[in-house]
Every structure is written in structure tokens, then in C-alpha cells.
Amino acid sequence: MSARRRCRVTSADIPGLLRTLSKANVALSDIETDGRLTVSFTVPALSAGLVRKTCKKRGEQVRFSRYGGFAFALWDLRKRPVFLLTVFLLLGLTWLLPSRVLFVEVEGNSRVESRAILEQASQCGIGFWASRWEVRSEKTKNALLEALPELQWAGVNTRGCVAVISVRERPEEAQVDRPGTVSAVTAVRDGIVESVTVTKGTALCRPGQAVRAGEMLISGYTDCGRTIQAGRAEGEVYALTERVLTVRAAEIVLRLEPEGAGKQKIFLRIGKNRIKIYESSGIFPTGCVKMIEEKIWTLPGGFSLPAAWIVERYIPCREQAEPTDSTELLQSFARSYLADTMVAGEIRSAEETVSGSCLYGIYRCREMIGRVTNEEIIESNGKNH
Numbered sequence: 001m002s003a004r005r006r007c008r009v010t011s012a013d014i015p016g017l018l019r020t021l022s023k024a025n026v027a028l029s030d031i032e033t034d035g036r037l038t039v040s041f042t043v044p045a046l047s048a049g050l051v052r053k054t055c056k057k058r059g060e061q062v063r064f065s066r067y068g069g070f071a072f073a074l075w076d077l078r079k080r081p082v083f084l085l086t087v088f089l090l091l092g093l094t095w096l097l098p099s100r101v102l103f104v105e106v107e108g109n110s111r112v113e114s115r116a117i118l119e120q121a122s123q124c125g126i127g128f129w130a131s132r133w134e135v136r137s138e139k140t141k142n143a144l145l146e147a148l149p150e151l152q153w154a155g156v157n158t159r160g161c162v163a164v165i166s167v168r169e170r171p172e173e174a175q176v177d178r179p180g181t182v183s184a185v186t187a188v189r190d191g192i193v194e195s196v197t198v199t200k201g202t203a204l205c206r207p208g209q210a211v212r213a214g215e216m217l218i219s220g221y222t223d224c225g226r227t228i229q230a231g232r233a234e235g236e237v238y239a240l241t242e243r244v245l246t247v248r249a250a251e252i253v254l255r256l257e258p259e260g261a262g263k264q265k266i267f268l269r270i271g272k273n274r275i276k277i278y279e280s281s282g283i284f285p286t287g288c289v290k291m292i293e294e295k296i297w298t299l300p301g302g303f304s305l306p307a308a309w310i311v312e313r314y315i316p317c318r319e320q321a322e323p324t325d326s327t328e329l330l331q332s333f334a335r336s337y338l339a340d341t342m343v344a345g346e347i348r349s350a351e352e353t354v355s356g357s358c359l360y361g362i363y364r365c366r367e368m369i370g371r372v373t374n375e376e377i378i379e380s381n382g383k384n385h
Contacts, residue, residue: 008064
């Protein structure tokens with residue numbers, strides 16, 4: 001839509017003014033008279049100068065009281081600096097926030113406190129307002145593993161404005177190496193080595209080599225020529241492995257059949273506080289299934305606010321015994337079990353045979369097979385070590 005301006009003219013000869021402007025090809029619209037001496041009308045913005053010149057020549061008073069069109073609306077914003085500042089601030093935050101880390105979360109830990117992990121991560125530059133593109137997973141992983149011997153594996157991923165530190169703890173029965181001991185990385189299962197990464201120690205295997213469980217992959221001793229340096233071996237060895245699993249499931253399962261619509265409660269969670277917003281009338285039944293749905297408030301760019309809607313549904317159900325198709329259940333359990341037993345890795349291929357409620361599967365995986373174990377101390381015989 002073209003820009004237009006509203007004019008208010010005080011004249012002793014209103015009809016003559018309108019005839020003069022019409023002869024000058026000025027498009028007039030929305031003509032309104034206010035008494036005998038005042039008339040208001042709308043003209044195109046490009047004709048505003050001609051209207052002002054004509055009225056001045058006739059000795060009439062003209063005042064432009066209102067603007068129209070997108071261009072003039074933007075020009076009027078100069079009178080609202082607070083609004084303009086807010087708009088530019090929101091545009092800047094929309095561009096800047098997706099590239100920054102606002103929250104840091106820890107997952108996978110049960111014994112090691114999240115606070116200790118976050119402190120070590122902050123020393124590596126992962127904290128509030130850190131750049132997402134400068135988050136180095138390898139640097140953080142090495143720092144966490146060195147500072148917290150209780151961790152077996154660590155990694156960092158970003159989801160929107162949230163940096164997620166994923167860790168895996170050592171088994172409780174595993175002995176943590178004390179400072180000054182000599183350790184090696186050994187294989188926990190048979191496989192064909194695919195990649196070897198050594199940060200400390202000496203590699204004793206190479207890609208393509210077949211290794212057996214218990215075989216040393218990285219030694220803690222490093223030959224420096226005239227001396228041998230002893231320390232803790234560090235590194236990652238990924239290998240192609242083959243797993244064989246037999247999984248059984250129950251032939252009959254109990255399913256819950258809903259009875260009735262049920263009732264619900266709605267809460268608003270702000271931080272750790274929950275505010276009840278709505279609750280269905282009546283008495284909530286006993287022996288029902290409770291379902292909780294949480295919807296986190298998220299801004300454009302993946303920025304999650306510390307607020308959410310929580311809907312709790314209480315649905316009365318009855319138990320019904322029926323045979324189940326256990327194929328999908330067995331496959332899901334087998335694959336999740338393999339994922340839990342791996343420190344890191346993936347399933348490359350699977351050959352599964354299901355007979356009734358029993359699954360027999362052969363899985364070919366790529367996984368990290370190296371584990372840190374104590375190495376035999378070599379006597380120095382009085383020489384440097």
C-alpha cells in the first residue's frame with residue numbers, strides 16, 4: 001500500500017480549494033468538513049508538497065495531522081526509542097542465543113556428584129555464555145578422565161543452548177589406579193582392531209590385527225632409548241566384535257485396559273516449585289494408572305526456560321492377561337542390553353532368529369574394548385626408570 005497523508009485545511013473558500021486541487025491532479029479521498037471553514041482529506045504522500053504550496057499561495061492554513069503507509073509508520077517509530085531498543089535487543093538475542101551455551105547438564109552419573117563434573121568442565125571453558133562452536137569434546141573428556149578417576153568415559157554434546165556432558169562411571173568392583181602405579185590397556189573381549197588412539201604409553205596393536213580377551217593393547221612403559229619411562233597407559237582402542245545372545249520372554253503378559261475417562265491435574269512448574277492450576281472435580285479413584293506429561297517452555301533456537309506445564313492423568317484400568325508378540329520386545333531388550341554393556345560403540349549388523357518366546361541373535365559391533373588394568377612392575381636394577 002502506497003504512503004498517504006491526512007491534511008486539515010482552514011480556508012474561507014473550501015469548494016474553490018477542492019476544485020484547485022482536483023485541477024492539479026491531486027487524488028483526494030475521505031473528505032470531511034468540520035464547520036464552514038475547516039476541511040480534512042487524505043492525499044498521497046508524494047502530493048503533500050503540492051498541497052502545501054497551493055494552500056500557501058491561496059493564503060490558507062494547512063496541517064498534516066496523520067500519516068499512513070508502512071514507510072511513515074516506521075518513521076514514526078523514532079518517537080518511541082524504548083520500543084525500538086526492545087525490538088533491536090530481541091533481534092540481537094534471537095541471533096546470538098542459539099550460538100551460546102546457557103545451561104550445562106550432566107547425565108549418566110550416579111556416584112560421582114554432578115557438581116564435581118561441572119567444576120572440571122568449567123575449567124575447560126564449558127559454562128554459561130560459552131560459544132557452542134568452541135566446545136571441544138576431546139579436550140573436556142581428557143580433562144574429566146584425568147581429574148575424576150571414577151569415570152570411565154565422557155563426552156560433550158550440545159542441544160540448542162544446552163551443553164550435555166555424558167559420562168559413564170567405572171564399575172564399583174573395578175580398582176582405581178593409585179598415582180605412581182603402572183597400568184596398561186588390555187582387551188576385555190576378542191575382536192579385530194579397527195582404530196588405535198594412544199595419548200600415553202606404547203601401542204602394542206595396530207588396525208586390522210586380531211586380539212583376544214586379556215591381551216595387552218597399550219603398555220604403560222615407553223622406550224626412550226637409554227631409559228624406560230613407566231606410567232599409566234591412556235588411549236582408546238575400537239575393534240569389530242561379535243556378540244551372541246539368547247533372550248527369553250514370558251509367553252503371557254498382563255495388559256492394562258482403560259476404564260472411563262479418568263481425571264487430571266494441571267501444574268505450572270517454575271524452577272523447582274509447582275503451582276496447581278486445575279484439578280478435576282470428584283474423588284480420584286484408587287488402583288489407577290498415573291501418567292505424567294511435562295511440556296517445557298522453549299524459545300526459538302532451542303532455548304529452554306526453567307518453566308513447564310505438567311499434566312497428571314489418573315486413568316482407572318483393569319488387568320487383562322493375553323499372549324504377546326514377543327519379537328519386538330526381545331529385539332529391543334537385546335539391543336539395549338548390548339548398548340549398556342558397551343563403554344562406547346554401536347551395533348553394525350544383526351542376525352536374529354525368534355522361536356516362540358526365545359530369541360537367538362548374532363550381533364557384529366564396533367566398540368571400545370580397552371580397559372585399564374595394573375601392569376607388572378619391571379625391576380630397574382638401580383638404573384633410571
